[in-house]
Amino acid sequence: xxxxxxxxxxxxxxxxxxxxxxxxxxxxxxxxxxxxxxxxxxxxxxxxxxxxxxxxxxxxxxxxxxxxxxxxxxxxxxxxxxxxxxxxxxxxxxxxxxxxxxxxxxxxxxxxxxxxxxxxxxxxxxxxxxxxxxxxxxxxxxxxxxxxxxxxxxxxxxxxxxxxxxxxxxxxxxxxxxxxxxxxxxxxxxxxxxxxxxxxxxxxxxxxxxxxxxxxxxxxxxxxxxxxxxxxxxxxxxxxxxxxxxxxxxxx
Amino acid sequence: xxxxxxxxxxxxxxxxxxxxxxxxxxxxxxxxxxxxxxxxxxxxxxxxxxxxxxxxxxxxxxxxxxxxxxxxxxxxxxxxxxxxxxxxxxxxxxxxxxxxxxxxxxxxxxxxxxxxxxxxxxxxxxxxxxxxxxxxxxxxxxxxxxxxxxxxxxxxxxxxxxxxxxxxxxxxxxxxxxxxxxxxxxxxxxxxxxxxxxxxxxxxxxxxxxxxxxxxxxxxxxxxxxxxxxxxxxxxxxxxxxxxxxxxxxxx
Numbered sequence: 001x002x003x004x005x006x007x008x009x010x011x012x013x014x015x016x017x018x019x020x021x022x023x024x025x026x027x028x029x030x031x032x033x034x035x036x037x038x039x040x041x042x043x044x045x046x047x048x049x050x051x052x053x054x055x056x057x058x059x060x061x062x063x064x065x066x067x068x069x070x071x072x073x074x075x076x077x078x079x080x081x082x083x084x085x086x087x088x089x090x091x092x093x094x095x096x097x098x099x100x101x102x103x104x105x106x107x108x109x110x111x112x113x114x115x116x117x118x119x120x121x122x123x124x125x126x127x128x129x130x131x132x133x134x135x136x137x138x139x140x141x142x143x144x145x146x147x148x149x150x151x152x153x154x155x156x157x158x159x160x161x162x163x164x165x166x167x168x169x170x171x172x173x174x175x176x177x178x179x180x181x182x183x184x185x186x187x188x189x190x191x192x193x194x195x196x197x198x199x200x201x202x203x204x205x206x207x208x209x210x211x212x213x214x215x216x217x218x219x220x221x222x223x224x225x226x227x228x229x230x231x232x233x234x235x236x237x238x239x240x241x242x243x244x245x246x247x248x249x250x251x252x
Numbered sequence: 253x254x255x256x257x258x259x260x261x262x263x264x265x266x267x268x269x270x271x272x273x274x275x276x277x278x279x280x281x282x283x284x285x286x287x288x289x290x291x292x293x294x295x296x297x298x299x300x301x302x303x304x305x306x307x308x309x310x311x312x313x314x315x316x317x318x319x320x321x322x323x324x325x326x327x328x329x330x331x332x333x334x335x336x337x338x339x340x341x342x343x344x345x346x347x348x349x350x351x352x353x354x355x356x357x358x359x360x361x362x363x364x365x366x367x368x369x370x371x372x373x374x375x376x377x378x379x380x381x382x383x384x385x386x387x388x389x390x391x392x393x394x395x396x397x398x399x400x401x402x403x404x405x406x407x408x409x410x411x412x413x414x415x416x417x418x419x420x421x422x423x424x425x426x427x428x429x430x431x432x433x434x435x436x437x438x439x440x441x442x443x444x445x446x447x448x449x450x451x452x453x454x455x456x457x458x459x460x461x462x463x464x465x466x467x468x469x470x471x472x473x474x475x476x477x478x479x480x481x482x483x484x485x486x487x488x489x490x491x492x493x494x495x496x497x498x499x500x501x502x503x504x
Binding site for chain 2: 127
């Protein structure tokens with residue numbers, strides 16, 4: 001799928017120009033970063049499997065807006081659009097020190113590094129997680145208890161090249177299963193004989209979001225803060241050209 | 253080492269009763285949870301290798317105390333004692349919604365789940381990370397760029413049994429190296445052929461702390477928030493008796 005086709009497919013779902021551009025920006029960023037499971041393939045998935053989540057008229061709502069705490073609700077919008085709205089609102093009115101943003105009914109959210117990077121590009125330190133259908137079971141067996149909940153951490157840099165760590169606790173992403181690139185059996189905690197660590201991370205993030213959201217739906221939690229220091233340039237110097245998390249394959 | 257010997261060794265370092273009990277509570281908790289590398293063995297290590305960090309008269313200081321943001325400084329106290337002071341102060345005056353606590357010059361901090369659990373026992377959702385000497389290098393080689401920075405997430409529960417995920421990105425803890433239980437070569441990102449994920453997590457946490465602290469020393473970042481929901485009991489029911497992260501080997 002080419003960019004113009006991707007935009008046309010999103011418009012065909014009923015979305016107006018603003019929503020098309022927000023959705024396209026996420027999918028295109030994922031494609032460019034080699035995360036095809038979060039890229040254009042998801043547009044076909046929206047069309048095929050997510051029709052009940054698609055309401056082009058739906059708009060996320062900010063329910064509470066304190067200086068250091070906000071609560072949002074997806075109100076039927078795709079999670080991609082709710083996180084996009086959270087990012088735009090945060091960059092418009094950044095916190096003096098730090099802010100926690102809880103987003104209710106926010107699914108699907110895709111490549112969290114996309115949103116965290118935009119916040120870091122705007123000068124904010126950002127930590128972001130989001131829940132999704134339970135697919136990870138304890139290693140000792142039983143029902144899946146946690147989604148493939150990723151954790152994204154983005155730190156701005158005075159050199160314009162933020163570091164963006166975007167870690168999934170799952171060996172394979174569900175998106176790669178959807179596009180047929182990996183079998184569903186690979187959607188297990190990563191780490192082999194230490195996969196209990198990745199499972200613990202997934203479960204901790206699951207409960208963190210579950211405890212901070214009021215509704216029994218997927219959600220997201222974002223922490224943004226003003227940096228007090230600029231550690232990235234020294235780290236890049238120490239790394240001597242080694243590719244850091246979030247750097248594009250051909251450079252950041 | 254038995255508990256009374258542990259207390260006596262801490263007192264012999266010059267600490268008063270309050271500090272001895274705070275340090276002992278951490279080391280004893282680690283022993284009981286089978287994390288010997290964070291347990292009594294660290295008392296010998298303090299005596300042997302950390303004399304320059306031991307100033308029994310030092311007291312951590314709270315530099316800023318807003319409702320939703322605090323900054324602390326270790327002021328020469330061991331990181332264990334700074335985090336203990338942060339936990340006690342937070343439980344005395346919990347946030348209405350959420351608070352970020354940044355702790356400067358805070359090292360060593362030990363088993364972060366100990367502090368996160370105390371916050372959850374007090375009814376707060378807690379997320380906690382802390383930095384330590386760089387020991388994890390990128391998988392492609394080069395200098396170590398990140399500490400074995402753990403991430404602890406604790407979520408309270410109406411059944412009195414919080415879930416505490418306390419995940420180190422390192423295959424082995426440095427404490428297990430210190431006590432001779434594992435070779436230093438095992439202090440690498442965990443995950444085998446996906447160890448880049450654990451390295452990304454360690455580096456993201458390193459830069460998060462580095463960006464939020466002003467001084468060029470190790471530090472800690474704590475997020476505490478009031479829960480809006482109580483997801484743990486339903487999760488324990490779904491787990492059907494499977495041991496969850498942070499549960500003691502013989503039960504939570």
